[in-house]
Every structure is written in C-alpha cells, then in structure tokens.
Amino acid sequence: MDIRETFEQRGLIWIFAIKELSARYRQTLLGPLWFFLQPLLMTGVFTLIFSKMLGVSTGRAPAGLFYLSGLALWTYFSQVVTALGTGVRSHGALFRKVYFPRLTIMAAPLVSNAVQLVMHITTFFVVALLSGPAGVSSLTISPWAVPLLPLICVYVALMALGVGLVIAAMSIRFRDLHSLVTFLLQMWMFGTPIIWDTAPGGERWRFILDLNPMAWPIRAFRGLFLDTSMPTSREIIFGSMITILLIAVGIVLFRRAVRDGVDVL
Amino acid sequence: MNQPVTVRAEGLSKHYVRGRNSDMTSVFDRWMKRPDQGFFAIKDVSFELRRGEVVGLIGRNGSGKSTLFKVLSRITTPSHGRAEIFGRCATMLEVGTGFHPDLTGRENISLSGQILGMRPHEIAKKLDSIIDFSGVGEFLDTPVKHYSSGMYVRLGFAVAAHLDADVLLVDEILAVGDQAFQQKCLQTIAGIGREDRTVVLVSHSMPNIVSVCDRALRLEGGHLVDFGPARDVVTAYSREVAGSIPYREWSADEAPGDAIARLRSVRVIDESENTHAVIKCHRAFWIEVTYTSTNTKRVPCPSFRMFNVDGHRIVAGICPMELVERRADGMFVARARVSCDVLDDGTYTLGICVSSFYPGREHVKADGVVGFGLSVVDHHGKPRERAVLQAITRIPVSWGSGSVQAMIA
Numbered sequence: 001m002d003i004r005e006t007f008e009q010r011g012l013i014w015i016f017a018i019k020e021l022s023a024r025y026r027q028t029l030l031g032p033l034w035f036f037l038q039p040l041l042m043t044g045v046f047t048l049i050f051s052k053m054l055g056v057s058t059g060r061a062p063a064g065l066f067y068l069s070g071l072a073l074w075t076y077f078s079q080v081v082t083a084l085g086t087g088v089r090s091h092g093a094l095f096r097k098v099y100f101p102r103l104t105i106m107a108a109p110l111v112s113n114a115v116q117l118v119m120h121i122t123t124f125f126v127v128a129l130l131s132g133p134a135g136v137s138s139l140t141i142s143p144w145a146v147p148l149l150p151l152i153c154v155y156v157a158l159m160a161l162g163v164g165l166v167i168a169a170m171s172i173r174f175r176d177l178h179s180l181v182t183f184l185l186q187m188w189m190f191g192t193p194i195i196w197d198t199a200p201g202g203e204r205w206r207f208i209l210d211l212n213p214m215a216w217p218i219r220a221f222r223g224l225f226l227d228t229s230m231p232t233s234r235e236i237i238f239g240s241m242i243t244i245l246l247i248a249v250g251i252v253l254f255r256r257a258v259r260d261g262v263d264v265l
Numbered sequence: 266m267n268q269p270v271t272v273r274a275e276g277l278s279k280h281y282v283r284g285r286n287s288d289m290t291s292v293f294d295r296w297m298k299r300p301d302q303g304f305f306a307i308k309d310v311s312f313e314l315r316r317g318e319v320v321g322l323i324g325r326n327g328s329g330k331s332t333l334f335k336v337l338s339r340i341t342t343p344s345h346g347r348a349e350i351f352g353r354c355a356t357m358l359e360v361g362t363g364f365h366p367d368l369t370g371r372e373n374i375s376l377s378g379q380i381l382g383m384r385p386h387e388i389a390k391k392l393d394s395i396i397d398f399s400g401v402g403e404f405l406d407t408p409v410k411h412y413s414s415g416m417y418v419r420l421g422f423a424v425a426a427h428l429d430a431d432v433l434l435v436d437e438i439l440a441v442g443d444q445a446f447q448q449k450c451l452q453t454i455a456g457i458g459r460e461d462r463t464v465v466l467v468s469h470s471m472p473n474i475v476s477v478c479d480r481a482l483r484l485e486g487g488h489l490v491d492f493g494p495a496r497d498v499v500t501a502y503s504r505e506v507a508g509s510i511p512y513r514e515w516s517a518d519e520a521p522g523d524a525i526a527r528l529r530s531v532r533v534i535d536e537s538e539n540t541h542a543v544i545k546c547h548r549a550f551w552i553e554v555t556y557t558s559t560n561t562k563r564v565p566c567p568s569f570r571m572f573n574v575d576g577h578r579i580v581a582g583i584c585p586m587e588l589v590e591r592r593a594d595g596m597f598v599a600r601a602r603v604s605c606d607v608l609d610d611g612t613y614t615l616g617i618c619v620s621s622f623y624p625g626r627e628h629v630k631a632d633g634v635v636g637f638g639l640s641v642v643d644h645h646g647k648p649r650e651r652a653v654l655q656a657i658t659r660i661p662v663s664w665g666s667g668s669v670q671a672m673i674a
Contacts, residue, residue: 015379019365019372026367026408097358099339100380262341 002255006101016108021115035119039075040127043068050195059197061226062138064131068124069222070194073152076117077160077214078185083109084164085181088172088258095262102258103251106165110157117153124225138226145224152217159213159243165250172261188212193219197228213239213246269351271432271463272314272337276346278487279306279332306332308487309346314465314480316431319458321478321495322467323502329487330467334358334434337465352431355382359436361421366410370401370420373409377424391427398453399423419446426453432463451477469632471499471576503574504612511637512540520557526565526619526628529596530555533615533637543638545646546605550639555598556619556629563621564589565628567599570616572633579657580607586622605641607658610651612638 025031043064050056051063058066084106088095091105128139171177192214209215209231216231216239223230282303307329314320322330335341337348338356363380364373374395378388388395396405399420401412409417425435435454455477458464465482468474474481474495481498483491491498511533520527532553535544544550554567568583584599614636619629643649 011385012379015376019368019376022372023365023367094363094380096335096340098356098362098380099354100382259342 002101002103003251006103006107009101009104012100012104013107013111016105017111020108020112024112035116036123038116039068039071039120039123042071042075046071046195056195059228060138061222061228062131062134065124065128065138065226066197066222066228067195068120068127069225070218072117072120072124073156073218073221074189074192074194074214075120076113076153077156078189079113079116080109080157080160081164081167081185082181083113084161085167085171086178087164088168088261089175095258102254106168106254107161109164110161114153114157128225140225140227142224148220148224152221155240155243156214156217158247159217162243162246162248162250165254166246169250169253169257172257188214193222197222209235210238211242213242215239268315268317268461270313271316271351272465273312273349273351274333274337274346275311275348277310277333277336277343277348278308278345279329279336279341280304280344281306305344305487307336307484310484310487310489311346312482312489312492314432314463316463317458317461318479319455319464319466319477321474321481321498322465322484323469323471323474323481323499324484328484330484331358331436332487333484334436334465334467338434350432353382353429354432354434355425355428355430356434357381357422357425357436358434359421360418360425361409362425364409364417364421367408369408370399370405370412373420374424377421378427381425381428382430383428387429395423395427398426398449415443415446422446422450426450426457430462433457433465435464435466437467437469471503471574475499475575499576500574503576503614511542511544511635513635517557521631522556522619522629525558525560525563525621525626527557528554528617528619528629528631528634529557531615531617531631531635533635541637543640545640545642547642547644547646548606549602549604552601552603552615553598554600554617554619555596557596559594563626565619565621568618568620569601570618571603572614572616573657574612577657579613583620605639607660608639608641609656609659610640610648612636 025034028034030037046067047063050067051058087106087109094105095102129136167177167181171181191208191212193209197219209219216235219229219231219235222228280303310329310333322333324330332341334356335358336343337350338354338358339348340356340358361373361377363377365376368376374392375385375388378395379385383391396402399416399422401416401420404412404416409420412420425433433454451473454464454466458477458479466474466478478495480493481491481495482489483498483502491501512531514530515521515528517527517529520529522528530553532540532555533544534540534551534553536547536549552569554569556565556567558565564586566584566586566589569581570578571580573579580603582601582603584601589597589599614633616632617629617634618627618631620627641649641651
C-alpha cells in the first residue's frame with residue numbers, strides 16, 4: 001500500500017525538502033534574506049494599491065499588518081500548490097529512472113515552504129513590534145493563539161496537499177494546465193479574505209466564505225492577532241469537509257495518474 | 266542452484282499505445298478514427314532468478330530491456346502478469362540518479378543514496394568507502410555542476426555500487442567512464458553478485474556479459490527468446506545478429522551521421538566483387554564504405570572495426586588521410602583489403618566510423634551495421650583445412666623445425 005510505504009520512507013520527504021531549499025538559495029544574491037523580503041514587498045504593494053489608492057477598509061487593524069497576516073497562509077498555500085502542480089513534470093526524469101514512494105516528493109514542498117511560513121509569521125511580529133505604539137497596541141493576542149496556530153497551519157498544509165495532488169494528477173496528461181492554475185490561484189486569492197475582512201457585498205456574498213476552504217484559516221489566523229472578525233463554526237465545518245474530500249480525491253487521482261502516466265512524462 | 270528465488274516474473278507484459286498525446290488534434294483524431302492497437306514492449310516474459318547470481322540482459326535496441334527493468338523496479342506497472350522481487354531492490358538506470366547540479370558532491374552522495382533506497386546511517390557508514398571509490402576526493406565540497414563528466418559518472422557509480430539491495434538492476438551505464446573505471450565497475454558488480462545478492466546487468470558489450478555474468482536473458486521484440494548460461498546465450502545471439510546482413514544501405518534521410526559526413530552504405534565483398542552472407546575467401550576480402558561529405562574544411566576518413574562472436578574487437582583499420590580525396594562535396598567510396606590469413610573461419614560483425622582530425626571529431630559511429638560469415642578456401646574454392654586456433658587473430662609467425670640432434674649439432 002502506497003500510504004504505508006510513504007510513511008515508512010518519510011525520511012525522503014526531508015531529503016527532498018532539504019534539497020529543494022538548499023538548491024533554491026544557491027547562487028542568489030540575497031539568499032535567505034528573501035524569506036523576509038518577499039512578504040514585505042508583497043505587503044508594500046498591497047498597502048499602496050488597495051489601501052492608499054483604492055481606499056479599501058481594513059477595519060480597526062493597520063493596513064500593513066492586516067495584509068501581512070492575511071498573506072502569510074495564502075503565500076504558503078499558493079506556493080505549495082504551484083510546486084505540486086509542476087512537481088511531476090520537474091521531477092519527471094527522476095520518476096522515469098527510479099522507484100520511490102511518489103507521495104514523498106509531493107509532500108516535500110509542504111515542509112520546504114514551511115520555513116518561509118515561519119519566517120513570514122516572524123516578519124509579522126517584528127513589523128508589529130517595530131512600528132511603534134500604534135502597531136503594538138493593535139496586537140490583540142488571544143490566549144487561544146498558541147494551541148490554534150499550529151492546527152491552522154496543519155489544516156492549510158493538508159488543504160494545499162489535496163488541491164496540489166489533484167492538479168498534479170491532471171498536469172501529467174495536460175501540460176498547459178500550469179498557466180490555468182496560475183490564473184485560478186489569482187482568482188481564488190481575490191475570493192479569499194486577504195485584502196478584505198468580511199465580504200464587501202454583505203450577506204449576499206456570504207456563500208463565498210462558506211464554500212472557500214481557505215477563507216476560515218486566514219480569518220482565524222488574523223483574528224487571533226488583530227482586532228478583526230473570526231470565522232463562524234459553519235465556515236470551519238464546511239471548509240474541513242471540503243478539505244478531507246480534496247485530500248482523498250487527490251491521493252486517489254494522483255496514484256492512478258502516476259501509475260498510468262509515468263510513460264507519458 | 267538451491268539458493269532462494271529473488272526475482273520472479275510471471276507472464277509479464279507491458280502494452281503501450283503508440284504516440285499518444287493529449288493536445289486537441291490528437292484527442293480529436295482518436296475520437297474520429299479507430300483506436301490505435303498499440304504494441305507490446307514486452308510480452309509474456311517469465312523467468313526466475315536466484316540469490317548469488319549475476320545475470321546479463323541482452324538484446325537489440327528496442328527489444329524491451331529497459332521496459333523490463335522499469336516493470337521489475339516498479340517504475341511502471343505491467344499491463345499483464347506479475348513481477349515479484351523478494352527483498353530490497355535498487356535500480357541504476359542512469360548514473361547519478363537524483364543528483365542536483367547545485368549541490369556539492371558530499372550532499373549529492375546522501376541525496377542520491379537515499380533516493381536509491383539507502384538509510385541515512387548506512388550512507389554515513391559507507392561514506393569513506395564511497396568517496397574512496399569515486400576518487401573525487403578534493404572536489405567533494407564543490408557543486409557537481411563543476412565536475413568533469415568523468416568525475417560525475419564516477420561519483421554516481423560509487424553511490425550505486427554501495428547500495429545494500431538484495432536485487433540490483435543495472436542498465437547500460439558502463440559505456441561511460443574510461444577503461445580502467447569500467448573494469449573497476451565490472452569487478453564491483455561481479456563482487457556484489459558473489460555476496461549473496463542478485464545482479465541483473467544490461468550491456469551491449471558481449472565480452473563484459475561473458476566475463477561477469479553466470480546466466481543471461483535475451484529479449485527480442487519483447488519476447489524472452491533465450492535464457493541460459495551466459496556464454497551460450499551470447500554465442501547464439503552474436504551468430505544470429507552477425508550472420509544476417511553483409512550489405513546495408515541508407516537513404517539520404519536515414520543515413521547515420523552529422524552535417525559533415527553521413528554513411529550511405531557498407532558492403533563486404535569477395536575476390537569476385539560479390540556479396541554473400543558467407544564470404545568465401547582465398548587471399549583477401551574487401552570492406553567497402555560509401556559516405557557523403559559536405560564540408561570544405563574537414564576531411565572525413567572512414568574506419569572499420571571488426572568483432573568476433575564474443576564481441577571482441579579483433580581487427581580495426583582507418584583509411585589514411587592522404588588517400589582521402591580533398592574535394593569537399595559529394596559521395597565517396599573507400600575500400601579496405603583485409604587478408605584472410607589473419608582470421609579464423611567464423612562469424613564477424615563490423616562497426617563503421619567516419620571521423621576527421623585536427624581536432625578529432627566523430628561524424629558517424631555505427632556499430633554492428635553488417636555481419637558476415639567467413640570461410641577461408643583454397644584456390645579451387647574448397648574449404649581450406651586449417652586448425653581453428655581460437656586466438657583473436659592469426660598473425661604470421663615464423664617457425665623452424667627439425668630433429669633434436671640436428672638442432673643441437
């Protein structure tokens with residue numbers, strides 16, 4: 001059975017993750033500084049466009065911290081999904097040359113990108129603490145944060161694995177899926193409470209929050225540290241069900257696609 | 266032969282659909298036309314291998330050797346039948362599997378080793394031995410992309426040679442690396458086989474198969490056509506491949522070669538300018554190579570290499586450059602006269618190269634293009650009675666003889 005084998009050889013997940021990380025920052029000018037630069041640059045652009053130019057409200061939370069927190073889990077999610085979506089292709093040579101539990105290489109981006117996530121969250125606190133009394137006073141750290149934060153992260157990781165595996169399975173047959181995925185991820189981001197808090201259209205758009213399994217973790221994450229809304233239990237239950245379904249479908253589809261698809265890589 | 270079975274294939278088949286793509290036109294084509302019948306890369310292959318043996322896998326290109334390996338190693342699933350491997354299996358389909366160019370030699374040892382199935386503590390234990398075997402020593406902490414191809418190959422093989430698998434599948438990877446390193450690899454493989462493991466080795470080098478393997482499997486068109494002691498399988502195979510065609514011709518499109526020179530035909534002809542599957546030879550026969558040349562700067566020179574049934578290269582010759590016409594464009598023919606005094610009766614194959622020099626470059630390299638039987642005859646055309654010497658060649662040796670008394674006196 002594939003799952004058991006994957007568990008037995010879970011060491012490979014670390015190996016692939018370390019390989020990816022160490023290879024990513026070789027021959028780069030700023031190296032690991034990118035861990036901090038990437039969220040800061042992104043937040044800067046978001047603050048400029050959405051808050052300053054378009055005047056989108058971020059409620060009682062300062063715009064910078066609002067976006068920085070919203071982007072943390074989303075960046076992780078979209079990077080993992082992208083990595084998994086192109087993973088089968090970029091590791092095609094390896095797939096054709098040696099057998100190992102294929103799920104290990106697919107699970108590796110969950111680990112390697114977690115480093116970025118931790119750095120992103122660190123950046124969030126550093127920025128909050130450095131941005132003077134206004135920043136510090138806007139932090140409303142809930143006592144629930146300590147047990148809940150890891151749970152939320154694990155949820156997002158599983159969610160990303162599910163979505164990524166479905167895309168990976170389909171990308172074996174259809175090479176141009178990648179362009180579509182980039183576009184869909186962008187759409188998905190706008191449908192996720194990253195630049196907005198509660199749906200701007202009021203009740204009429206509530207279904208977006210219910211049906212989007214990425215909505216509640218982002219709201220929960222932000223709500224734990226900033227004075228913003230928390231997700232409803234309905235959102236959490238709906239989202240979790242969708243995630244469980246995605247994981248199951250993802251694993252089944254991926255196993256089938258790799259079994260039949262290694263010859264067309 | 267009472268060692269336990271380590272590899273078992275039962276009615277193994279792998280079916281492929283030809284040229285299947287997923288773009289719009291081919292999806293549409295498939296929908297409109299009758300579905301492609303596809304083909305079997307391997308068909309109904311069954312065998313059992315035991316612990317402690319080194320088994321050669323031979324066959325022409327496209328006979329299904331790689332597919333068999335991929336099915337055995339679970340890279341791809343069989344369409345029918347079962348493949349079972351008892352114990353841990355490691356595959357070497359290429360050298361340096363899983364190497365990442367940006368990582369150092371040391372990092373890649375651990376990376377590649379684990380992908381190929383070694384546990385981290387095993388790698389740590391064998392690290393010194395791997396480094397020693399590879400001989401990359403001082404470059405160990407340099408990214409492998411700066412390695413010479415020879416160093417890369419040595420490091421890759423060094424890792425693979427230390428795999429602790431019960432079954433080791435080795436594809437044709439020994440063609441790379443220099444002679445000395447190839448010998449070292451072969452000895453390692455033979456050694457692994459003796460250590461109570463099973464090694465399956467693909468090679469096109471028949472001498473290697475004979476010298477290293479106990480038994481050999483031969484595939485042809487996906488079928489297992491021969492399985493037995495390595496020497497017997499290799500001999501039968503070489504006879505068959507060699508005895509087939511003493512004449513080969515290529516169209517301009519198919520001609521092997523590059524932009525500068527292409528091989529158009531190869532022929533073996535006897536003293537009366539005829540080509541037969543078995544050349545009857547009184548004094549000599551000719552190897553005729555026709556090729557095209559299209560470059561004004563380079564002077565391509567044809568050369569041949571002759572192999573016996575064991576795959577040993579026994580005679581080779583290159584057309585001297587001063588004999589090759591310097592006119593650039595056109596089709597040229599070169600003939601080499603080979604005296605049959607130096608050869609045993611038997612079956613031979615030819616490999617043809619066309620190369621140019623200063624700097625040396627190989628434009629055509631075609632192995633096993635033609636094969637022929639050789640029968641040395643007297644001037645009446647009757648087979649000449651000669652002892653078969655079983656030496657590689659019969660170079661002329663001068664003898665003197667007489668009674669012992671006469672010699673002393």
